[in-house]
Amino acid sequence: MIEIDNITKIYKLGDTEVRALDGVSLKINKGEMVAIMGPSGSGKSTLMAILGCLDVPTSGGYRLDDEKVEGLNDNQLADIRNRKIGFVFQQFNLLARTTALDNVMLPLTYGGVRGKERRERTEEALQKVGLGDRMHHRPNELSGGQQQRVAIARALVNSPSIVLADEPTGALDSKTGAEIIGLFQQLHRDLGQTVIFVSHDPFIARHTERVIRLADGLIVGDEKIEHPIKAGTPRPSEMALAEEAHK
Amino acid sequence: MNFSESFRTALRALAANKLRAILTMLGIVIGVGAVVALMAVGRGATAAITSQVQGIGANLISIFGGRFRQGGQPTIGVVYYQDYEALHKGLKNVAGIAPEADQNGTITYGKESLTSQVTATTPDFAKVRAYEVERGRFITEADRAHKARVVVLGAQTAKDLFGGLSPIGRTLKINGIGFEVVGLLKSKGSSGGFGNADQIIIVPLETGYAKLAGANSVRNGKLLLSSISLSAASAEVVDEVMVQAERILRRQHKLKLTDDLDFSVLSQSQFLSALSTITTTLTLFLGFIGVISLVVGGIGVMNIMLVSVTERTKEIGLRKAVGAKQRAIMLQFLIETLVLTFIGGVLGTLLGWGISQLVSLTGQLQPQVDIATIATAFTVTAVVGLLSGLYPAFRASRLRPIEALRYE
Secondary structure, rough: EEEEEEEEEEEOOOOOOEEEEEEEEEEEEEEEEEEEOOOOOHHHHHHHHOOOOOOOEEEEEEOOOOOOOOOOHHHHHHHHHHHHHEEOOOOOOOOOOHHHHHEEEEEEEEHHHHHHHHHHHHHHHHHOOOOOOOOOOOHHOOOHHHHHHHHHHHHHOOOOOOOEEEOOOOOOHHHHHHHHHHHHHHHHHHHEEEEEEEEEEEEEHHOOOOOEEEEOOOOEEEEEEOOOOOOOOOOOOOOHHHHHHHO | OOOHHHHHHHHHHHHHHHHHHHOOOOOOOHHHHHHHHHHHHHHHHHHHHHHHHHHHOEEEEEEEEEEEEHHHHHHHEEEEEEHEEEHHHHHEEEEEEEEEEEEEEEEEOOOOOEEEEEEEEEOOEEEOOOOOOOOOOOHHHHHHHOOOOEEEEEEHHHHHHOOOOOOOOOEEEEEEEEEEEEEEOOOOOOOOOOOOOOOOEEHHHHHHHHHHHHHHHHHHOOOOOOEEEEEEHHHHHHHHHHHHHHHHHHHHHHOOOOOOEEEEEEEEHHHHHHHHHHHHHHHHHHHHHHHHHHHHHHHHHHHHHHHHHHHOOHHHHHHOOOOOOOOHHHHHHHHHHHHHHHHHHHHHHHHHHHHHHHHHHHOOOOOOOOHHHHHEEEEEEEHHHHHHHHHHHHHHHHHHHHHHHHHO
């Protein structure tokens, strides 16, 4: 469970201050599938970095699974990321020339898992994303969709509390993107995995159960989606989406 | 994340980018190799010069008539065979002493003819001047007693007269008198210093007096010598032997304490001190080249480490995102750099050694690969590599993961 309270993040660019987040409070329950949406510059990436403990807020409180996160030092944050958070990035961020197996194994290695257990959990994670037969392939031998699956397996391998996906379909064609979203939906449905999407795309966001809208560093909308779009549904016209957004 | 795990992670990271690893290593290989080879060749050159000079004769002292004085008229004088006898009897701490009576002569064999100095001397000459016999024998006391017409030739002289033929047992003519060649001397190489040591013709002293010099060899009823060469028992006693020799000759020549000396006693010491200046300069020069190659090699290593680690800022960000602590990152890069510098250092040493072997094939000099140089080159490149590799790794490991991930 995620609870943030009045989070601000201020960047200094020369003499000017940029308030990327300007007092954001939010609660996300275990097992939710949430999209954080907003145009570029709205602060959604900053919010994701803070939720993922990749960055620290300027002020405000953050509790993750009832554990206080604010004020932790660099190594403690690394530990939190290792145990509780899985990341999926737009550009996959796999280690080049390294097999899928070794890539997925990485969080376990840093988490101190050894030997047979590490191997089994790695293989299990790869099977979950449908890459049981591609374990020894290197990123350059895999398609974009397969690379993103490796990244998802890496995010899942430590059984994290939350999986944070930052524009996970941004670098993929729409068909492959739909497959990836389908995979997230399946992981959410079958494993009860908490998933947080960050996206600027309303269509992608509508695949989740809850859409939180950000603009200018503030939450401007928090909407429950009763019937999330099923992955693979053709994208409606931009007009229809825009209409939807204004409802 | 324990050490062995870090080690495996580092090796995996190196194996994942072999080209980058090899290029990084290449800088170290060339840096270390250049230093090792340069220093080895330099030490070889120094050794070659020193040994050639010592080849003239170890701890050699030369005595001859007359004396140069700075800013004045030279004193004219001669040394006699009796002086040699007195020295032979009176001197202590002497390894060998040889009188020399030099004459110019025309040497012919068949159609070959040359004019050269003929040295009439005693068997000690070989020891004093550090000659070794290649084939046959040196002159003997028996040759002296019989005034035997035998001759020992230097390597170059033998080649000039006989070409490829073996000179032993053949008869050549000196000023028209037949001499049998009984010995051939080993080549000393193109020894620097006083003429070519391999162009020499040696006959027994008494034969020289009787057959070659004739009336020229006598003055005031005494037999003349061109010079007396002797070698002190060790370098430490050279000065002492010189003083002794001077005292004995002063008495022989009946000089009063106030009289100027009419002979000279010279050692190699002046020459040796000049030599040591030369070799010191050479060593300094080489050290300087070594330092420059180290600096150049070090800058190469620094460059490639800075670039290759900075380029991996994103990778460091990813590793941190999935839970790597600063210590784990630093350990990984420390091990990577150590492995690279170690393998690079070993390969560089082999390269330097190989170059030295190639140089030695030319036959001009024998390079000496030196442990201290290897250790220094190794250490300096390793330290430079470590610092320049760890600095960007340290910087990246301290970045917030989000900044490292966004690094382009």
